[in-house]
Amino acid sequence: MKRSPLKPLALAITLLSMGAQAADLKQVANAAWDYDSTWRAERQTWEAEQETLVQGRAALLPTIDARYGRYRTDRDIEEGNFNQKYDSEATTVTLSQPLFRLDAWYGFKEAKAVVSTAEAEFQQARQDFVLRVAQGYFGVLRAWDTLVSAQAEEKAISRQLEQTNERFEVGLVPATEVEEAQAAYDLTRVNLIVAEQDFAIARDQLETLTGQRWETLAELREQLPMEGPQPATMQDWLDKASVRNPQVLVAQGNATAAGFTADRQFGAMMPQVALVGTYSHTHTSPRGDSAVGTTSSGITPDNHGTEVGIEISMPLFRGGGLNSQRKQAALRADAADQLYQQAIRDVTQQTRTFYRTVEADALRVSARKQAIRSARAALEATQSGYEVGTRNVVDLLNAQQALYGALRDYANARYDYILNTLNLKAATGELDVEDLASLNDWLSDQESLDLYDPDLEGQSEAQMVIPR
DSSP states (O other), X not given: OOOOTTOOOTTOOOOOOTTTSOBOHHHHHHHHHHHOHHHHHHHHHHHHHXXXXXXXXXXXXXXXXXXXXXXXXXXXXXXXXXXXXXXXXEEEEEEEEEEEOHHXXXXXXXXXXXXXXXXXXXXXXXXXXXXXXXXHHHHHHHHHHHHHHHHHHHHHHXXXXXXXXXXXXXXXXXXXXXXXXXXXXXXXXXXXXXXXXXXHHHHHXXXXXXXXXXXXXXXXXXXXXXXXXXXXXXXXXXHHHHHHOHHHHHHHHHHHHHHHHHHHHHHTTSOEEEEXXXXXXXXXXXXXTOOOSSTTTTOOSEEEEEEEEEEEEOOOOSTTHHHHHHHHHHHHHHHHXXXXXXXXXXXXXXXXXXXXXXXXXXXXXXXXXXHHHHHHHHHHHHHHHHHHTSSOHXXXXXXXXXXXXXXXXXXXXXXXXXXXXXHHHHHTTOXXXXXXXXXXXXXXXXXXXXXXXTTHHHHHHHHOOOOX
């Protein structure tokens, strides 16, 4: 069953109080649906393009024209030496019904192809909207996780710097270890500043997309079904992409329309046959002493006339312009067909790339989780060695940085998997707003982040996701 391209988000949402419950992906998507100017413009453009079909059909239907004129005439007639002065009104109604017009027929077929292209472009715009919403929402969550990790790392390195200074003051460590700890702390401060900036930018971008200030957002659940592409066979994705991808459909529609344009230009050189009917009425009234209504004057007060017939017309020569337009349209049709073939190849390659990326992302998430466990174990071992004097502060700092780096990599891997999965579905033309509703189930109804918490730093360690 064909989907209505202008239906609202099929999410059945009643907006809840932001103070009572964290906003989720569905609420953000609904706000963006009504606010995002790019998406609203695409909807208006799609509606405007539907009129192309009406205009293309019009050339095959009857046309009726009416003309009315009011005139004042002052005529001197030398033979007979008299003058005619009169006012006249003329009304003409003409009806024309095309009987044979190749150019109009192919123009109608061209209009249908143009509308099909517009529908494919609208489908692409719809998918782009879904991607913008997902990127905006998870962009905030990604920036949040990076910021929380940077804050926790800065706090841990700061404590390590304090401990190293204390050890140095009592002569337990050399000055070089203080310098190493200070250098590590300075680096984490820089990373924290960058993370704070990136988070503020991501938050602002989401507000620009939706036109709303979001106080809290629901976070991702820890346990998610990140199992890779489903179906698991690449060829299934490639087969769908080659026939359903909006970019392929746009290229196909352009090629079809260009072919009918060439046919239309050829039809413009062929004969045209039309059924024509005309009704005319003229009323004349004299002014002054003019003799009107007599046979000698040649003027009668009222004239009525009706004509019905068949008209045949054909352009014979117009400076070579028609034939040139036909050749030009034929060459453009060939070019459009080549672009269609290239679009299939490009989309096939994109789909193959997204498939392999999602497949690798699923493995990466699992591997990153294991890397966190390993980094934590390494940190604990290094901490024990440092306390007994077998490891130095550089080893400890490196182990701490490795753990926080592993945490960031794990969070990024999860967000990459989600967004790349959406890109893979978009490549096959299957991405729709319902996917946001499905993805919303991946969000936690217990955990949320506060986008404007003034005590954000104090929450960093408690809010960090450290899988075990």
